[in-house]
Amino acid sequence: MAPRHKKMASVASTAPSSAMSSRMTSRASSPAPTKRQPFRFFDLPSELRLRIYEYALWTPKPVDLVSDNFRTILPRLALFLVSRRMHSEAYPVFYAQPIRLFPDARSRFYKTKKPLLQRLPTKYREAITTLELQLGPGWSRIPLNQNTRSQLGLMECKSLRTLKVFIELDPTNDMIFEGFRGDNATSDTYKWHCVQLLAGIMEQVPSLEVVEFDAYPSVAKNGPLVSALIRKVKEGGKKLVYGPLRRWDKDDNEPGLIGLEAAMASMVIGSNAPQSVAVTA
Structure with missing residues (x-):
């Protein structure tokens, strides 16, 4: 009976060690995470940077004092806070609209x-x-x-x-x-x-x-x-x-066509343009 107890104890002691060794092996085999490098924005040509500023800063309507500026304008102006150089390049683009x-x-x-x-x-x-x-x-x-x-x-x-x-x-x-x-x-x-x-x-x-x-x-x-x-x-x-x-x-003398009037003025039914028809009484 004594040898049986000794064998069971040895099996119980080797189980944690095998799990730990496998964990250490998996850690050693996985590659180390590489540090993500920031995008070098200022290495882009100046023309491309200006175009990016336009997409980021320009609004569909003229800039005005309105109550929803905190939704439409304020998020765009966060670009000014990135760095001094970005502020100096971006604010002339924003105020060009x-x-x-x-x-x-x-x-x-x-x-x-x-x-x-x-x-x-x-x-x-x-x-x-x-x-x-x-x-x-x-x-x-x-x-x-x-x-x-x-x-x-x-x-x-x-x-x-x-x-x-x-x-x-x-x-x-x-x-x-x-x-x-x-x-x-x-x-x-x-x-x-x-x-x-x-x-x-x-x-x-x-x-x-x-x-x-x-x-x-x-x-x-x-x-x-x-x-x-x-x-x-x-x-x-x-x-x-x-x-x-x-x-x-x-x-x-053009009165001006907008919206539905302009759409109706340019609408043509069929493949051919409308032709005048002479009607005799």
Whole structure:
């Protein structure tokens, strides 16, 4: 009986040692993990880096003071915090996209005392290349922030080349606006306000080269507001162009086709274009 107990003890003692030896063997045979090297972004050509910055920083709409900036703008600006070099390369790309001069009428910052341009540091103002001026909303009661005072910072926009003027409505020549113009206001009050805004921008920004006009279909090119603005641009010696929505440069009498109207205008049933048919009574 004694030899049997001795043999069982030896078997029990060798079991843990065999498991440990197999574990050590497996550890020795597995390769050591290699350290992952960071991507050398700055080794890329400068043209490719700028294109990557555009994809990462540009937004579909003009940059403006809106409540959802923490979702659309703030995550993009995290790129500025990577390093000093990336910040110096990225911020001119971000501010090269259109910046709205005064807040949109649908924004809760519409009547703020400080528009976006006034809130920016001088370094960022100097990088702005395109401003957007939105006209029409607030015509009955013009917000106090819509002016070209020196505190706005227009004189520091040394890289500004293009001003995009979008006209949502023209309240100067339609009877439906009568009775809503406010105290001591005439049909030309808002028109001259817009002309003064445009003149103030052109005077304070000598680097401005191009003024682009676009509008909704209800706005006529030969209306009092648009005509006065076009005349002011020509007096200032700036290049006048028209936006893609109305395409006023194609046909002066074109009312403008957008959305469903444009789709219906280009629609053709069948493989052949429609032909005229003469009908005799």
